[in-house]
Amino acid sequence: MRRVPIGERPDWRETARRHGFTFHTFDGEAYWSESHAYAFKLAEIEDDLEAPSTEIHALCLAFVADAVEDERILASLDIPSHAWDAIRASWRRGDPSLYGRLDFSYGGASAGPAKLLEYNADTPTALYESGVFQWLWLEEGLRTGSLPETADQFNSLHEKLIARFRTLRGDGAMAFTAYAVEPEDRGTVAYLEDCARQAGLATCFLDLSDIGRDEDGRFVDRVDAPIPRLFKLYPWEWAFSDAFGKDLGTTTTRFIEPPWKAVLSNKGLLAHLHAREPGHPNLLPSFFENDSRKASLGTSFVKKPLVSREGANILMLRDGAVLAQDHGPYGGGRYVQQALAELPDFDGRRPVIGSWIVGDEPAGLCVRESAGPITGNSALFVPHFIEPG
Amino acid sequence: MRSQTVTLVMLAGAGAAAFGLARLDPSQDEESVLVYANADACIAGTRRTEEDCRSEYLTARAAYPEVAPRYATVTDCEAHHGPSHCLPGDGVAVSAAGRFVPRMAGYVIGRRIDQNLPPQPIFDHAPNSEASHSGSAGHSGGAGYCTSWGGRITTSSGGASSSARVASSAVRKVAYGGFGSTGRSFSSHGWSSHGSGG
Numbered sequence: 001m002r003r004v005p006i007g008e009r010p011d012w013r014e015t016a017r018r019h020g021f022t023f024h025t026f027d028g029e030a031y032w033s034e035s036h037a038y039a040f041k042l043a044e045i046e047d048d049l050e051a052p053s054t055e056i057h058a059l060c061l062a063f064v065a066d067a068v069e070d071e072r073i074l075a076s077l078d079i080p081s082h083a084w085d086a087i088r089a090s091w092r093r094g095d096p097s098l099y100g101r102l103d104f105s106y107g108g109a110s111a112g113p114a115k116l117l118e119y120n121a122d123t124p125t126a127l128y129e130s131g132v133f134q135w136l137w138l139e140e141g142l143r144t145g146s147l148p149e150t151a152d153q154f155n156s157l158h159e160k161l162i163a164r165f166r167t168l169r170g171d172g173a174m175a176f177t178a179y180a181v182e183p184e185d186r187g188t189v190a191y192l193e194d195c196a197r198q199a200g201l202a203t204c205f206l207d208l209s210d211i212g213r214d215e216d217g218r219f220v221d222r223v224d225a226p227i228p229r230l231f232k233l234y235p236w237e238w239a240f241s242d243a244f245g246k247d248l249g250t251t252t253t254r255f256i257e258p259p260w261k262a263v264l265s266n267k268g269l270l271a272h273l274h275a276r277e278p279g280h281p282n283l284l285p286s287f288f289e290n291d292s293r294k295a296s297l298g299t300s301f302v303k304k305p306l307v308s309r310e311g312a313n314i315l316m317l318r319d320g321a322v323l324a325q326d327h328g329p330y331g332g333g334r335y336v337q338q339a340l341a342e343l344p345d346f347d348g349r350r351p352v353i354g355s356w357i358v359g360d361e362p363a364g365l366c367v368r369e370s371a372g373p374i375t376g377n378s379a380l381f382v383p384h385f386i387e388p389g
Numbered sequence: 390m391r392s393q394t395v396t397l398v399m400l401a402g403a404g405a406a407a408f409g410l411a412r413l414d415p416s417q418d419e420e421s422v423l424v425y426a427n428a429d430a431c432i433a434g435t436r437r438t439e440e441d442c443r444s445e446y447l448t449a450r451a452a453y454p455e456v457a458p459r460y461a462t463v464t465d466c467e468a469h470h471g472p473s474h475c476l477p478g479d480g481v482a483v484s485a486a487g488r489f490v491p492r493m494a495g496y497v498i499g500r501r502i503d504q505n506l507p508p509q510p511i512f513d514h515a516p517n518s519e520a521s522h523s524g525s526a527g528h529s530g531g532a533g534y535c536t537s538w539g540g541r542i543t544t545s546s547g548g549a550s551s552s553a554r555v556a557s558s559a560v561r562k563v564a565y566g567g568f569g570s571t572g573r574s575f576s577s578h579g580w581s582s583h584g585s586g587g
């Protein structure tokens with residue numbers, strides 16, 4: 001794994017515009033960054049990232065199967081009890097998941113196994129830029145010679161998403177919802193809707209505020225038509241707290257991601273996975289804060305809220321000293337403590353590896369790069385390629 | 390690691406502007422409505438065209454037989470809607486046979502057409518009734534109306550053609566805005582975020 005200078009394409013913003021990539025820059029700050037790229041060896045991808053992703057996702061599914069039948073586990077994740085029925089029912093019915101992103105700390109084969117930092121199993125973004133714009137970057141780099149001619153990319157996101165949607169045909173239209181005013185959310189959902197249409201589904205977009213609840217407790221659209229299936233780019237823990245959250249147990253609407261994903265999109269997962277698979281090479285020792293075994297972590301660990309986004313409210317300690325701390329809005333709940341696995345340092349930049357899962361299969365990679373040890377919302381999306389040899 | 394090129398059907402050449410992001414106000418907690426006894430009262434009010442008045446009234450009138458609340462006895466009905474405001478259901482709808490229903494006192498429409506509030510029949514609400522339909526809030530006394538599911542409408546002048554500010558839930562059977570507030574509470578606390586994703 002190397003960080004390689006490539007040089008920007010002079011016209012990439014125009015290319016982005018033509019391909020509907022509307023959120024490559026936020027508030028004047030770059031998000032998509034292609035002056036450099038990360039180069040991996042094929043073995044690093046296949047052995048160190050792809051295979052562990054398959055395995056960890058499978059461990060996660062086994063954990064969900066146990067969690068939904070054990071209210072102590074659901075309670076340990078701070079999931080409100082009014083949501084338990086919806087979570088349990090969605091799992092027992094086999095409600096399908098679409099996608100998720102495992103985040104790893106990984107610095108190349110010489111730096112040891114990839115370590116799971118979290119599973120963004122419910123509302124991952126960076127999807128369009130991973131599946132489409134990163135791939136277009138590779139194709140153009142191969143054409144222009146800015147990349148080695150046998151360069152490849154770990155990226156089957158686009159066709160796997162379409163294939164996954166193809167298995168979801170036939171149960172009526174699928175509505176897609178998000179905050180319409182958030183460009184990144186809106187763009188991510190528009191991309192998924194695009195994939196769904198290519199798979200033959202009838203789709204429509206609803207702003208979150210366009211979802212209604214009728215007198216029979218059904219979720220309906222603006223013309224009061226029931227919504228049979230709803231893709232929501234809106235975290236389950238927020239939906240559980242919303243006014244409609246109490247109706248989730250009785251609704252006939254089917255959700256993507258399904259409610260059982262709330263069990264995985266929770267940092268408490270890390271403590272449970274560690275307890276189930278101690279010594280697993282890709283899992284860091286992790287404990288709930290009220291677990292006295294957390295002392296085994298010593299004075300180097302990361303304290304994370306059970307639910308937070310974009311690195312918010314994370315406290316990082318090394319040898320008892322604060323390495324980094326984020327003050328965000330998610331500090332009110334419970335925490336886990338995870339052994340410290342600092343992101344590698346490449347020329348002073350800190351990449352985190354996002355490993356995509358579509359259905360139950362690994363489907364590609366994204367690299368987001370920060371200046372500091374916590375990957376926050378100012379991280380840059382940096383493309384990657386697989387180099388020959 | 391894949392063979393195909395990327396094809397997009399919606400996004401290509403579009404961008405967010407193409408998605409028609411017209412937003413409806415998510416905080417429809419309250420809205421302005423107009424109450425009329427019939428189409429003639431509406432026409433006299435001149436807030437709507439004559440054509441709109443007639444068609445809206447007919448919409449409400451057509452809905453009345455099926456949406457009017459049903460009561461087992463005339464006493465129950467009058468307790469909600471006041472003396473001599475109730476009818477045997479047999480003459481109203483087959484589904485109301487053997488029951489009692491309130492007379493249609495008038496209808497309610499949105500003050501503005503773009504509120505998209507479906508015209509619907511309203512019923513007199515007994516001034517001193519302590520009984521209530523399911524879901525109806527407490528009331529402040531005085532002349533008032535209710536919708537078929539008990540939403541309360543109290544007009545400013547108490548007349549048969551007047552305007553009112555009402556809780557949205559009183560006139561809309563479907564509640565909107567029940568998703569999204571938790572996420573907004575995070576962004577409104579100064580947290581700079583790209584959205585809901587991570």
